[in-house]
Amino acid sequence: MSRLFSLVIILFGTWLLWSGIYQPLTIGFGVGSCLFVAWLASRMGIGDAEGHPVHLIPKLILYIPWLVWAIVKANIDVARRILNPRLPISPRMVKVKGTQRDDLGRVIYANSITLTPGTVTVDLQGDELTVHALTAEAEADLLTGDMDGRVTRLQGTKG
Amino acid sequence: METIDIASWVVLMLGAIFCVIGGIGLHRLPDFFSRLHGAGITDTLGAGLILFGLMLQAGLTLITVKLVFILAILWLTSPTSTHAIAKAARLAGLEPKLDTSDDASEGAS
Numbered sequence: 001m002s003r004l005f006s007l008v009i010i011l012f013g014t015w016l017l018w019s020g021i022y023q024p025l026t027i028g029f030g031v032g033s034c035l036f037v038a039w040l041a042s043r044m045g046i047g048d049a050e051g052h053p054v055h056l057i058p059k060l061i062l063y064i065p066w067l068v069w070a071i072v073k074a075n076i077d078v079a080r081r082i083l084n085p086r087l088p089i090s091p092r093m094v095k096v097k098g099t100q101r102d103d104l105g106r107v108i109y110a111n112s113i114t115l116t117p118g119t120v121t122v123d124l125q126g127d128e129l130t131v132h133a134l135t136a137e138a139e140a141d142l143l144t145g146d147m148d149g150r151v152t153r154l155q156g157t158k159g
Numbered sequence: 160m161e162t163i164d165i166a167s168w169v170v171l172m173l174g175a176i177f178c179v180i181g182g183i184g185l186h187r188l189p190d191f192f193s194r195l196h197g198a199g200i201t202d203t204l205g206a207g208l209i210l211f212g213l214m215l216q217a218g219l220t221l222i223t224v225k226l227v228f229i230l231a232i233l234w235l236t237s238p239t240s241t242h243a244i245a246k247a248a249r250l251a252g253l254e255p256k257l258d259t260s261d262d263a264s265e266g267a268s
Contacts, residue, residue: 017228018228082184082187082197082200087188089188091193091258111235112238114239116199120195120199120241120242121238123246132192132255
């Protein structure tokens with residue numbers, strides 16, 4: 001129930017930021033549509049910990065800047081390789097294990113890998129990810145498990 | 160105001176340059192899977208820097224908030240679609256062209 005309540009609050013906050021017109025009629029429409037969407041979400045069973053992971057937000061605030069920095073570094077590396085006349089790449093496939101405790105964590109991990117240029121998740125079966133890496137460095141970076149550990153800590157170790 | 164304007168244009172031009180580099184990568188990289196990495200540059204840093212430059216233009220307004228939302232949605236959907244087409248390509252039987260030189264043999268096996 002408290003999760004549904006937070007869904008309504010977040011939906012309405014988003015609505016206020018997108019609307020920009022603050023008159024009783026439009027705000028009334030906003031409240032109505034947010035309640036309707038929350039009702040639909042609970043009926044469809046997607047207002048749960050997976051569909052509305054509000055509990056992750058505090059830790060995401062710490063994870064996102066780290067991810068953005070990783071993305072910037074990887075972008076510069078791949079861009080330099082593309083512009084290098086010798087094109088110094090060595091594509092390879094690598095399998096890694098995700099240590100996250102559920103699908104949501106694994107999807108965050110897989111998407112983080114794909115979002116970083118130089119590595120693309122091509123398959124995700126159970127806890128095993130198949131990753132296409134553009135360079136040996138990108139592969140080595142992945143195998144250190146730094147990103148994996150950060151996503152796992154995002155969810156906490158206990159269920 | 161002047162400084163923000165200059166910073167904004169520097170960021171916008173950097174974003175444009177990264178988009179062009181992503182395009183060059185699409186042409187230069189050897190196969191489908193490595194081209195995904197080139198496209199990734201345009202998706203992440205190219206689009207990200209352009210949106211950040213636009214945020215600097217807009218200042219602390221609701222427009223900036225909307226640009227942040229656009230960036231968030233873009234960075235959520237682009238890896239998902241990249242993963243979907245990469246997986247579809249593998250399921251259709253397309254195998255990536257891997258590096259077969261010595262130092263790569265253990266990683267590629």
